[in-house]
Amino acid sequence: xxxxxxxxxxxxxxxxxxxxxxxxxxxxxxxxxxxxxxxxxxxxxxxxxxxxxxxxxxxxxxxxxxxxxxxxxxxxxxxxxxxxxxxxxxxxxxxxxxxxxxxxxx
Amino acid sequence: xxxxxxxxxxxxxxxxxxxxxxxxxxxxxxxxxxxxxxxxxxxxxxxxxxxxxxxxxxxxxxxxxxxxxxxxxxxxxxxxxxxxx
Numbered sequence: 001x002x003x004x005x006x007x008x009x010x011x012x013x014x015x016x017x018x019x020x021x022x023x024x025x026x027x028x029x030x031x032x033x034x035x036x037x038x039x040x041x042x043x044x045x046x047x048x049x050x051x052x053x054x055x056x057x058x059x060x061x062x063x064x065x066x067x068x069x070x071x072x073x074x075x076x077x078x079x080x081x082x083x084x085x086x087x088x089x090x091x092x093x094x095x096x097x098x099x100x101x102x103x104x105x106x
Numbered sequence: 107x108x109x110x111x112x113x114x115x116x117x118x119x120x121x122x123x124x125x126x127x128x129x130x131x132x133x134x135x136x137x138x139x140x141x142x143x144x145x146x147x148x149x150x151x152x153x154x155x156x157x158x159x160x161x162x163x164x165x166x167x168x169x170x171x172x173x174x175x176x177x178x179x180x181x182x183x184x185x186x187x188x189x190x191x
Contacts (some may be wrong), residue, residue: 004112007112007156008108008112009144010149011113011116011153012115014145015118015140017119018122021123021139031138034138034141037119038141041149045148045149046152048152048154049156053155056162057162061168062164062167069136069148070173074177075175076174076179076182077141079178087186
């Protein structure tokens, strides 16, 4: 029962992430929606599956999946952000100029 | 009941991301959409394990989490930096 509720919460989080791809104004904020919300949704789904399948092999697989997602989601987000920042993309005008003061270094 | 509702909601969000992929104006938006789509397929394979009552779908989830990272890295290298139109 509680695993179903967790899985439902994870699905709603994924739905919020995909709505955010339409609603956010520029590519940087869309990356925020794409990375943060999907990491949270994956966490909820994995916890729900760990409650539903408590045998050791499933728990090891789920722990490895969660470790990989939490290790690689920020890396993928950073890779996309570097390329988007290299294009002539202008950020939204509501972005604070303090955020753009520091020249990015590789 | 809750599982069916979760599957419907996740399928709806996959449909939304596919619409976003088709209507995006820049390459970076398409790469972001593919990134989100990989995570949603991971969630869908976990839901497959729930529906089958077997933990086989968890192995699919593990493979998809690895594949999604590499595909995002490769696709982010393909964004054109000189002409964004």
